[in-house]
Amino acid sequence: AQSVSQHNHHVILSEAASLELGCNYSYGGTVNLFWYVQYPGQHLQLLLKYFSGDPLVKGIKGFEAEFIKSKFSFNLRKPSVQWSDTAEYFCAVNALGYGGSQGNLIFGKGTKLSVKP
Amino acid sequence: DAGVTQSPTHLIKTRGQQVTLRCSPKSGHDTVSWYQQALGQGPQFIFQYYEEEERQRGNFPDRFSGHQFPNYSSELNVNALLLGDSALYLCASSLGGMNYEQYFGPGTRLTVT
DSSP states (O other): OEEEEEEEEEEEEEETTTEEEEEOOOOOOOOOEEEEEOOSSSEEEEEEEOOOOOSEEEGGGEEEEEEEGEEEEEEEESOOGGGGGOEEEEEEETTTTGGGGGSOOOOOEEEEEEOOO | OOOOEEOOOOEETTTTTEEEEEEEETTTTOOEEEEEEEESSOOEEEEEEETEEEEOSSSOTTTTEEETEOOOOOOEEOOOOOOGEEEEEEEEEEEEEEEEEOOOOOEEEEEEE
């Protein structure tokens, strides 16, 4: 079965620190990759996505992610976090063609980010 | 532009009962996917509806069933509720039957006692 691993369960940073959240997936074929964010009390929102092309993708609020195919990774980065970035972050993969997959996102367990002011 | 809406917000049911959750997709979207998010976990795919048919299904028992209406709204039905069905149920909509970008609703919190 396909799976997505997020390496950190809970990350605590001070404001202005740099952030990198790891995400690895287990599918050797073509993938669409996503990072979603869930702010406290809010619903899941798309942060950024990769379908094809430039492996470095930029999302909202200064976030970016790099797709490294050889490492099956799609790590999320931000140079300088703010208190308002406190949220839970989910990596998700759509494994195209797997079992006829056209619909399902496979999510990681999420990483909770706490930013201290 | 209305986003994805779900009803009800919260629901408390007893073991063995049946429940129906509802979802209206984002304006212009025709595909609805349902996910179950247990506490401390990422969402797990239940199934997806496109053109009023179940297009793909995750690893959930037949107690979980769904429906999509001509206006693209959708229902998730769960029969013979178990304590383990307690979770946040998320609806996501997208366009064209493909998974390229899914927009999520706020979810329905189901508690089974």
